[in-house]
Amino acid sequence: MEKIKRKVIGEPLKSSQITHEKFSVFRGLPILSSDAISSVAYACEEILIVLIPVMGILSYKYLIYVTAAIIALLCILIFSYRQTIDSYPKGGGSYIVSRENLGVTPSLLAGASLTTDYILTVAVSSTAGVAAITSAFPVLLEFRVPLTLLIITIMTVGNLRGVRESAKLFSIPTYFFLFISLLMIAVGVIKYLIYGYVPIETAQVAQMQNTIGDMTLFLFLRAFAAGCTALTGIEAVSDGVANFKAPATKNAKRVLSLLFLIVVVIFGGVSYLSTIYHTTAGGDRTVISQIAGQVFGQNSLLFFVMQFATTLILIMAANTAFSDFPLLLSFIAKDGFAPRQFAKRGDRLSFSNGIILLAVAAAILVIVFKGENHLMLPLYAIGVFISFTLSQSGMVMRWIRTKAPGWKHKAFINGLGATITFITLIVISIVKFKHGAWVVIILIPSLMLLMKRIRRHYAKVARQLSLDNNYFPVFNSNAAKRFIVPVGALNEAVVKTINYAKCLSDDITAFHASTDEEETAKLQEKWDKYEMGIPLIVREVDYREVVNPLVDFIENGDFRQSKKDMVTVVIPQFNAEKWWGNALHNQTAMFLRSTLLKRRNIAVISVPFIIENDYDTQNMEKVLEEYTDKECFKCKETEKAQEKKCESEKTEQTDKNSN
Known part of the structure; x- marks a missing residue:
């Protein structure tokens, strides 16, 4: 799409070129x-x-x-x-x-x-x-x-x-x-x-x-x-x-x-x-x-x-x-x-x-x-x-x-x-x-x-954003470290998301809204098999809907004690290389993100996973097992190195905050 846009409309112009975009009398x-x-x-x-x-x-x-x-x-x-x-x-x-x-x-x-x-x-x-x-x-x-x-x-x-x-x-x-x-x-x-x-x-x-x-x-x-x-x-x-x-x-x-x-x-x-x-x-x-x-x-x-x-x-x-x-x-x-x-x-x-x-x-x-x-x-x-x-x-x-x-x-x-x-x-x-x-x-x-x-809306936003309100949000530091990862199935995108979350916090929970007992059983089996290292919360839902159950889990006190406590939701986001590829996915992450961003004190992080067109799709289960065995959980040296790296980043961040 970007190539078509450039051919039809032309290459972008620098802001300094605005003087050349003016009319003469002619x-x-x-x-x-x-x-x-x-x-x-x-x-x-x-x-x-x-x-x-x-x-x-x-x-x-x-x-x-x-x-x-x-x-x-x-x-x-x-x-x-x-x-x-x-x-x-x-x-x-x-x-x-x-x-x-x-x-x-x-x-x-x-x-x-x-x-x-x-x-x-x-x-x-x-x-x-x-x-x-x-x-x-x-x-x-x-x-x-x-x-x-x-x-x-x-x-x-x-x-x-x-x-x-x-x-x-x-x-x-x-x-x-x-x-x-x-x-x-x-x-x-x-x-x-x-x-x-x-x-x-x-x-x-x-x-x-x-x-x-x-x-x-x-x-x-x-x-x-x-x-x-x-x-x-x-x-x-x-x-x-x-x-x-x-x-x-x-x-x-x-x-x-x-x-x-x-x-x-x-x-x-x-x-x-x-x-x-x-x-x-x-x-x-x-x-x-x-x-x-x-x-x-x-x-x-x-x-x-x-x-x-x-x-x-x-x-x-x-x-x-x-x-x-x-x-x-x-x-x-x-x-x-x-x-x-x-x-x-x-x-x-x-x-x-x-x-x-x-x-x-x-x-x-x-x-x-x-x-x-x-x-x-x-x-x-x-x-x-x-x-x-x-x-x-x-x-x-x-x-x-x-x-x-x-x-x-x-x-x-x-x-x-x-x-x-x-x-x-x-x-x-x-x-x-x-x-x-x-x-x-x-x-x-x-x-x-x-x-x-429209003007009334902008005025309302300006009043709420103004520092003249003398309100500076203070968060519970322990509660703010609470991370939650929505999980539909265990795959490379989810593993990547969990690993990323581990670099930011030690308090991570995985959440699964169960709409199919058979699929939930398979997920639980894989979760235990690969020793994911974080708890998996399963909630059964009656109406085949996955967005609101997560919101309810966060809001009703099971996950946080007060609505003032910050919670971070880390979402695996599928993206196809070709524009038409995204139409073949249900885009649950997009709907989930748009819903969560309307809630107070819920931060959302999207972890992209690019779906390559030439990726070898054969033996997907074997690929997943090899990846998790070698890169995530079975290889102790890699796991220790990852932990040291995360700990070092946390220490550096703490030093910066104290300074």
């Missing part, structure tokens, strides 16, 4: 901006899904107005996050801003919201990527779930290889999408305005002529809320400032500015082309696919190139989450609200535990929702806009508290952003509630509760 743009860039692939479609059933052909007129409103909000968010980058150069985004300015509970709300956001980013982006593939190849529709899981697996492996490796691997597709998208927009506009191309009127467009509704404020807000999926991923750059090369803040702000320019051009361009070519929404073909089919020609080479590029950028959006979520989780873990394993870097200096958790959670979502992208999108936006609102509100409080130069107009911008994002959040929650948004509304508080429970 690498950081595609990795941290791909989520926002990819959102244009389905944001326009989400707007049309709201407008077309009500307004029909008039939807294309108001599509531009909704797009303009979303771009205006984007301007506010970009300005705000530039200020966040300046104020928090170590990253952390909404979570850190909320913690520093709003308190613990708002920060947990931000953390839980971003957690759901990033998990949904991977699930939504991967399924959207597969949707682009199935638009070009409808025959693959029935395989969309396996294809999505395959994409998530590839992204996971790529990110486990480290930040620099993932940047090299995943930056090209983003730039490829940017090039082909700009080409499609340019050709589409020129083809329509200069060459007078007449769009193909499909049956769906013809049906729209009969649907003419009125634009209401609520309908506009619904369309605006749906299209705000184009803003997802904007916070990723401020979350990941720590991943940039020095000067980190300057490079992060450059990436944020480039991101703004790209989203405005591509989102605005795609929306404009949708009004020209009258794309529909909600079918098996995406809006991008329909535009590319009319601009480049259906089934042309560039059409398939566009579909391929769209698939890649949607997959890269998932990579943004793989870059930011583990970093966010490390901040939460350092504060004690998530397991501490998520704060540790892996072999390749990435937060590998967070990467694996993200992949597993996203895969579960894909399976539950059967790879349906539209079913997950209503869940997607809520977490995003909660984090937007908290980040903006936190920055307002920061300006009010610090009163830095120009704080009034900065607070006004952040306050305006907080107000608009909060209104959008309310609209999304109401409109999308029955479509699945209720899941996120329940999930986020549940995650917050879980985070608080």
